[in-house]
Amino acid sequence: MTTASTVSPWDDAIFWEGVDGGRLLLARCARCSRIQHPPSPMCPSCGSVSWDVQESSGKGRLHSWIVSHHPSRPDAEPRVVVLVDLDDGVRFVSNLHNVQLDEIQVDMPVEVTFQLVGDTVLPLFTRPGGGT
Ligand SMILES: [Zn+2]
Known part of the structure:
Protein backbone atom coordinates (compact mmCIF):
# COMPACT_ATOMS: atom_id res chain seq x y z
CA MET A 1 0.00 0.00 0.00
CA SER A 56 4.90 -2.73 4.62
CA SER A 57 2.82 -5.86 4.95
CA GLY A 58 5.05 -6.59 7.95
CA LYS A 59 5.63 -10.10 6.61
CA GLY A 60 8.99 -11.68 6.03
CA ARG A 61 11.35 -14.50 6.93
CA LEU A 62 13.84 -14.91 9.74
CA HIS A 63 17.34 -14.32 8.38
CA SER A 64 19.24 -14.77 11.65
CA TRP A 65 18.81 -14.56 15.40
CA ILE A 66 20.63 -14.54 18.73
CA VAL A 67 19.65 -14.73 22.38
CA SER A 68 20.82 -11.55 24.06
CA HIS A 69 21.85 -12.10 27.66
CA HIS A 70 23.00 -8.53 28.14
CA PRO A 71 20.57 -7.31 30.76
CA SER A 72 19.02 -3.89 30.49
CA ARG A 73 17.86 -4.38 34.08
CA PRO A 74 19.16 -6.85 36.65
CA ASP A 75 15.98 -8.94 36.39
CA ALA A 76 15.50 -8.61 32.63
CA GLU A 77 14.80 -11.82 30.72
CA PRO A 78 17.07 -12.65 27.79
CA ARG A 79 15.68 -11.32 24.50
CA VAL A 80 15.69 -12.97 21.11
CA VAL A 81 17.16 -10.41 18.73
CA VAL A 82 16.25 -11.11 15.12
CA LEU A 83 17.24 -10.01 11.65
CA VAL A 84 14.19 -10.24 9.41
CA ASP A 85 14.15 -10.18 5.61
CA LEU A 86 10.95 -8.27 4.97
CA ASP A 87 9.00 -9.14 1.81
CA ASP A 88 9.59 -5.47 0.88
CA GLY A 89 13.27 -6.29 0.24
CA VAL A 90 14.93 -4.79 3.33
CA ARG A 91 16.31 -6.25 6.53
CA PHE A 92 14.90 -5.20 9.85
CA VAL A 93 16.43 -5.62 13.32
CA SER A 94 13.92 -6.33 16.06
CA ASN A 95 13.03 -8.79 18.83
CA LEU A 96 11.02 -11.99 18.53
CA HIS A 97 7.76 -12.10 20.51
CA ASN A 98 5.78 -15.12 21.74
CA VAL A 99 8.03 -17.78 20.18
CA GLN A 100 9.82 -20.45 22.22
CA LEU A 101 13.56 -20.94 21.59
CA ASP A 102 13.08 -24.52 20.34
CA GLU A 103 10.58 -23.26 17.75
CA ILE A 104 12.95 -20.78 16.13
CA GLN A 105 14.33 -21.70 12.71
CA VAL A 106 16.20 -19.67 10.14
CA ASP A 107 13.90 -18.87 7.20
CA MET A 108 10.74 -19.34 9.27
CA PRO A 109 7.92 -16.96 8.27
CA VAL A 110 7.38 -14.07 10.67
CA GLU A 111 5.20 -10.99 10.80
CA VAL A 112 5.27 -7.74 12.67
CA THR A 113 3.27 -7.21 15.82
CA PHE A 114 3.06 -3.96 17.73
CA GLN A 115 3.62 -4.37 21.45
CA LEU A 116 3.72 -1.90 24.31
CA VAL A 117 7.17 -2.23 25.94
CA GLY A 118 7.40 0.03 28.98
CA ASP A 119 5.66 3.15 27.74
CA THR A 120 6.67 2.77 24.08
CA VAL A 121 5.00 0.83 21.27
CA LEU A 122 7.64 -1.21 19.41
CA PRO A 123 7.48 -3.24 16.21
CA LEU A 124 8.36 -6.82 17.19
CA PHE A 125 8.10 -10.01 15.16
CA THR A 126 6.28 -13.27 15.79
CA ARG A 127 4.93 -16.28 13.91
CA PRO A 128 2.07 -15.40 11.56
CA GLY A 129 -1.00 -15.01 13.73
CA GLY A 130 1.03 -15.09 16.96
CA GLY A 131 0.88 -11.42 17.85
CA THR A 132 -1.26 -11.44 20.94
ZN1 LIG B 1 16.68 5.91 -5.75
Whole structure:
Protein backbone atom coordinates (compact mmCIF):
# COMPACT_ATOMS: atom_id res chain seq x y z
CA MET A 1 0.00 0.00 0.00
CA THR A 2 1.29 3.45 -0.85
CA THR A 3 0.48 6.74 0.77
CA ALA A 4 0.75 10.11 -0.93
CA SER A 5 2.77 11.86 1.72
CA THR A 6 6.45 12.62 1.31
CA VAL A 7 8.94 12.26 4.14
CA SER A 8 12.02 14.20 4.91
CA PRO A 9 14.80 11.71 4.20
CA TRP A 10 16.49 11.94 7.59
CA ASP A 11 13.27 12.26 9.54
CA ASP A 12 12.18 8.99 11.13
CA ALA A 13 9.14 10.60 12.77
CA ILE A 14 6.85 9.14 10.08
CA PHE A 15 8.17 5.66 10.95
CA TRP A 16 7.34 6.09 14.65
CA GLU A 17 3.98 7.70 13.92
CA GLY A 18 3.20 4.62 11.84
CA VAL A 19 4.27 2.32 14.67
CA ASP A 20 2.04 4.21 17.10
CA GLY A 21 -0.85 3.57 14.71
CA GLY A 22 0.00 -0.11 14.19
CA ARG A 23 1.53 0.36 10.73
CA LEU A 24 5.05 -0.38 9.51
CA LEU A 25 5.98 2.53 7.21
CA LEU A 26 9.14 2.43 5.11
CA ALA A 27 10.92 5.07 3.05
CA ARG A 28 10.73 4.46 -0.73
CA CYS A 29 12.87 6.46 -3.16
CA ALA A 30 10.65 8.77 -5.20
CA ARG A 31 12.90 8.33 -8.26
CA CYS A 32 13.89 4.63 -8.42
CA SER A 33 11.46 3.10 -5.88
CA ARG A 34 14.20 1.49 -3.78
CA ILE A 35 13.02 0.76 -0.25
CA GLN A 36 15.49 2.07 2.34
CA HIS A 37 15.50 1.06 5.97
CA PRO A 38 16.64 2.63 8.17
CA PRO A 39 15.96 5.92 6.38
CA SER A 40 18.95 7.76 4.96
CA PRO A 41 19.36 11.26 3.49
CA MET A 42 20.23 10.03 -0.01
CA CYS A 43 19.16 6.99 -1.99
CA PRO A 44 22.21 4.68 -2.26
CA SER A 45 20.99 3.44 -5.65
CA CYS A 46 20.28 6.65 -7.59
CA GLY A 47 21.36 9.56 -5.37
CA SER A 48 17.88 11.06 -5.07
CA VAL A 49 16.98 12.93 -1.89
CA SER A 50 13.22 12.62 -2.49
CA TRP A 51 11.37 9.96 -0.55
CA ASP A 52 7.83 8.62 -0.44
CA VAL A 53 6.25 6.33 2.13
CA GLN A 54 5.32 2.70 1.60
CA GLU A 55 3.35 0.68 4.09
CA SER A 56 4.90 -2.73 4.62
CA SER A 57 2.82 -5.86 4.95
CA GLY A 58 5.05 -6.59 7.95
CA LYS A 59 5.63 -10.10 6.61
CA GLY A 60 8.99 -11.68 6.03
CA ARG A 61 11.35 -14.50 6.93
CA LEU A 62 13.84 -14.91 9.74
CA HIS A 63 17.34 -14.32 8.38
CA SER A 64 19.24 -14.77 11.65
CA TRP A 65 18.81 -14.56 15.40
CA ILE A 66 20.63 -14.54 18.73
CA VAL A 67 19.65 -14.73 22.38
CA SER A 68 20.82 -11.55 24.06
CA HIS A 69 21.85 -12.10 27.66
CA HIS A 70 23.00 -8.53 28.14
CA PRO A 71 20.57 -7.31 30.76
CA SER A 72 19.02 -3.89 30.49
CA ARG A 73 17.86 -4.38 34.08
CA PRO A 74 19.16 -6.85 36.65
CA ASP A 75 15.98 -8.94 36.39
CA ALA A 76 15.50 -8.61 32.63
CA GLU A 77 14.80 -11.82 30.72
CA PRO A 78 17.07 -12.65 27.79
CA ARG A 79 15.68 -11.32 24.50
CA VAL A 80 15.69 -12.97 21.11
CA VAL A 81 17.16 -10.41 18.73
CA VAL A 82 16.25 -11.11 15.12
CA LEU A 83 17.24 -10.01 11.65
CA VAL A 84 14.19 -10.24 9.41
CA ASP A 85 14.15 -10.18 5.61
CA LEU A 86 10.95 -8.27 4.97
CA ASP A 87 9.00 -9.14 1.81
CA ASP A 88 9.59 -5.47 0.88
CA GLY A 89 13.27 -6.29 0.24
CA VAL A 90 14.93 -4.79 3.33
CA ARG A 91 16.31 -6.25 6.53
CA PHE A 92 14.90 -5.20 9.85
CA VAL A 93 16.43 -5.62 13.32
CA SER A 94 13.92 -6.33 16.06
CA ASN A 95 13.03 -8.79 18.83
CA LEU A 96 11.02 -11.99 18.53
CA HIS A 97 7.76 -12.10 20.51
CA ASN A 98 5.78 -15.12 21.74
CA VAL A 99 8.03 -17.78 20.18
CA GLN A 100 9.82 -20.45 22.22
CA LEU A 101 13.56 -20.94 21.59
CA ASP A 102 13.08 -24.52 20.34
CA GLU A 103 10.58 -23.26 17.75
CA ILE A 104 12.95 -20.78 16.13
CA GLN A 105 14.33 -21.70 12.71
CA VAL A 106 16.20 -19.67 10.14
CA ASP A 107 13.90 -18.87 7.20
CA MET A 108 10.74 -19.34 9.27
CA PRO A 109 7.92 -16.96 8.27
CA VAL A 110 7.38 -14.07 10.67
CA GLU A 111 5.20 -10.99 10.80
CA VAL A 112 5.27 -7.74 12.67
CA THR A 113 3.27 -7.21 15.82
CA PHE A 114 3.06 -3.96 17.73
CA GLN A 115 3.62 -4.37 21.45
CA LEU A 116 3.72 -1.90 24.31
CA VAL A 117 7.17 -2.23 25.94
CA GLY A 118 7.40 0.03 28.98
CA ASP A 119 5.66 3.15 27.74
CA THR A 120 6.67 2.77 24.08
CA VAL A 121 5.00 0.83 21.27
CA LEU A 122 7.64 -1.21 19.41
CA PRO A 123 7.48 -3.24 16.21
CA LEU A 124 8.36 -6.82 17.19
CA PHE A 125 8.10 -10.01 15.16
CA THR A 126 6.28 -13.27 15.79
CA ARG A 127 4.93 -16.28 13.91
CA PRO A 128 2.07 -15.40 11.56
CA GLY A 129 -1.00 -15.01 13.73
CA GLY A 130 1.03 -15.09 16.96
CA GLY A 131 0.88 -11.42 17.85
CA THR A 132 -1.26 -11.44 20.94
ZN1 LIG B 1 16.68 5.91 -5.75
